Amino acid sequence: MDFKIMQGARCAVIGYGSWATALVKVLTERACEVGWYVRNPEVLESLLAEGRNPRYLQDVEFDRARIRPSDDLNRVVDEADVILLAAPSAFLKSFLEPLTVSLKEKFVLSAIKGIVPDDYQTIVEYLSSRYELQPSQIGIITGPSHAEEVALERLSYLTVVCPDPENARTLGEMFSTPYIKLSYSTDLYGVEYATVLKNIYALAVGLAVGLGYGDNFLAVLISNSAMEMSRFLNESGPDSDGRNTLASAYLGDLLVTCYSVFSRNRRLGLLIGRGSSVKGALAEMTMVAEGYYAADCIRHVNRKHKVEMPIADMVYEVLYRGASARKAMKALTTKLI
Structure with a gap:
């Protein structure tokens, strides 16, 4: 059964590194609110109090009304329709370990450029086997785009990869800004x-x-x-x-x-x-x-x-x-x- 992403889908980001921070910046320019799972207490406190990540891309200042940082993974996932994974691949399993909320009704978008160590699986392969997600529920967002330059709003190109081109276009609308250009692919x-x-x-x-x-x-x-x-x-x-x-x-x-x-x-x-x-x-x-x-x-x-x-x-x-x-x-x- 094909999974369709609805217009106005709510988005959440898992991870608090430089790429996660840059992607939250992009999403908040398009979405009203973005859920954000941040398990580091120092980063979480700073985001809540000042709208800044003190460890990565410190010059990015978020509108606190547009981000919902939390250390409660299940709440963040439960309140979202699209889950964007942006944690280092080596730590993905530990990031997701507290998860008890089902992903069966979610779309999972990977922004991770890596492999799951020891399992010898890509992120898509791991999600499919561990969480029993269908191919139509998984996508990738990637491209030659360092977080530092995205944060500086230098022109960058991203590719959204989904088996369903319609889902890819819907996701692309979430990331389209004057400094982000989008292309699309089905080659997961x-x-x-x-x-x-x-x-x-x-x-x-x-x-x-x-x-x-x-x-x-x-x-x-x-x-x-x-x-x-x-x-x-x-x-x-x-x-x-x-x-x-x-x-x-x-x-x-x-x-x-x-x-x-x-x-x-x-x-x-x-x-x-x-x-x-x-x-x-x-x-x-x-x-x-x-x-x-x-x-x-x-x-x-x-x-x-x-x-x-x-x-x-x-x-x-x-x-x-x-x-x-x-x-x-x-x-x-x-x-x-």
Whole structure:
């Protein structure tokens, strides 16, 4: 049975990091009120008292009449029709652990660009299996858009992905602002795995920069990453008539994550390339680098598909097998074209 999102659907956001905060900012410019599950007491108190998130995007000031922050997950979910997930994938299970309200009558929209560690599942796969949601109840919102630039209202492009194009358009209306442009797709599998893979490739770019490789090599590394991504999507998953891996939800997101100074995955690779241990680099990060978990998951998933993925394999060997970043990168250079 198809699930239809009604006009004027109430929206709630789960998570309080930079991307969650930026998305709440966008939603409050379109919706009257946005429910917001915030389990951090310091952040919750500040949002209620001052309309600011003291940890992330501190310069964003919310109209307190338009946000309903709460540490009661069940109340937030119960009062909403569309649940927007924007917590780091590594903590998604713990964020949702208190949930007792059924999601059977809800639409769940994932803004998470990561994987559920240990389960080796994407967010869509996890929601389908854990909460028994139908494909028509799940969507993705993604694109080459760092939270910091969205908060500054710099022009950004987002893609809404749903099996039902009508639902995608209804969701798109919630996010349409003068600085957010929307496109639409039905390729849940391809777009979601692209958001996972691009974090691994950004880590590879960070490693290369940290090791002293120049722009010429980075261009080759990123173009090979794009080809590797396309190869994995097309060989491992279902075909999609709407899959264009040159579009912004695929290639654009890859490029911004590889090149941007805001990219936490690139930074993690940079630290390791400059000599930090993997453990030390992770400890130095102030935000979650999804590529760390993604590298392990894709390695696990690809045991079944056996797609040729030398770049993802190299990142895995450095992160999880203790391989020398310098030697691993040098070996990779012989496999690129």
